[in-house]
Amino acid sequence: MDTSSIFTVKKVQKRTTEAQAADRLRDAILSGDIPLGARLTEIQMAEQVGVSRGTIRTAFHQLVQEGLLVQVPYTGWTVMTLSAHDAWELYTLRASLEALASRLVAQRVRNEPTADGPSTAITSAFARLKAACSKGNKRVIAQEDMNLHKAIVTLSNHRRLIEQYSLIEHQVRIYIQSSDALVLDPDEIVGQHDPIVRALLQGEEDAAVAFAARHNELEGAILVEHLQKLDQA
Incomplete structure (x- = not known):
């Protein structure tokens, strides 16, 4: 042949x-x-x-x-609409799913320190988010924000986790768009994700889990409060 x-x-x-x-x-x-x-x-x-x-x-x-x-x-x-309760459900669910994904990815980074390992994909996804933030296009920023989180879930190599995340993926995209729209300085979005990425690239499981959960909880609480005020108004 x-x-x-x-x-x-x-x-x-x-x-x-x-x-x-x-x-x-x-x-x-x-x-x-x-x-x-x-x-x-x-x-x-x-x-x-x-x-x-x-x-x-x-x-x-x-x-x-x-x-x-x-x-x-x-x-x-x-x-769909995004109520305060919807946002609460999404960020609490994301916190659980993404914390597990972060733990698994940190394990992979530590066990697969090669050029084609998960570190390369994480670094590339984070670089695209930083590039989007430097240009200031909110729609592109939200897209790359979501892509980074999805990349972490995908790199977990946990089929059932990936399937569960896919069920809420498009709702999460709208959630992230709404959350990122509240951030006046795009550099803050880079700062929100930097600790997560650093922990992942260093293979630090506990830190990656803690930072992933903290990110979801802090930004989720801000969005929930914003939506509650809109509901009251």
């Missing part, structure tokens, strides 16, 4: 129309083009996306599973 003709090329991803429609709607919600709390109808979105009502209905059900849409009986479909 002539191996000179074999190249590394990604295979074509076959995706159903329903999956593509869900992608379009998800991207619009996460980017803010469809605002939180917006009411959606099958007819309206089928026309805008250019698919059938049945396709949109399937896409809507997918987004309900992801927590981005809420189906209201006899009323229709509404984009």
Whole structure:
């Protein structure tokens, strides 16, 4: 066999129309083009996306599973909102999941001190967050913030943990966007994550767990208080 003709090329991803429609709607919600709390109808979105009502209905059900849409009986479909209680649930759940991920990743760093080990991926993800903060684009900052946290979870190599995190991933993205929007100086966001990254890169399990939990609890409490004030107003 002539191996000179074999190249590394990604295979074509076959995706159903329903999956593509869900992608379009998800991207619009996460980017803010469809605002939180917006009411959606099958007819309206089928026309805008250019698919059938049945396709949109399937896409809507997918987004309900992801927590981005809420189906209201006899009323229709509404984009999720972020209440103070929602934020509390998300940050307390994240604190548990990400603390476990941090412990496992710190163990891997200590046991796999190689160029292709987890340290490289963590360093790269943190560098992208710092670059985004230096440019000041809030949407990109929130995206890279989420990407860093997701990278840590993924690097845990804990399949069930990764699956559980994926169930709330898109809700967490909206949570992070809302939380980061309250930070006036983007350098503060770098400072929030620096202790976590340092502990991970040094393979210090207890410190990584403590810093990950502390980050979620401190920033989560700030967002909850902000949302409570909005509710009262």
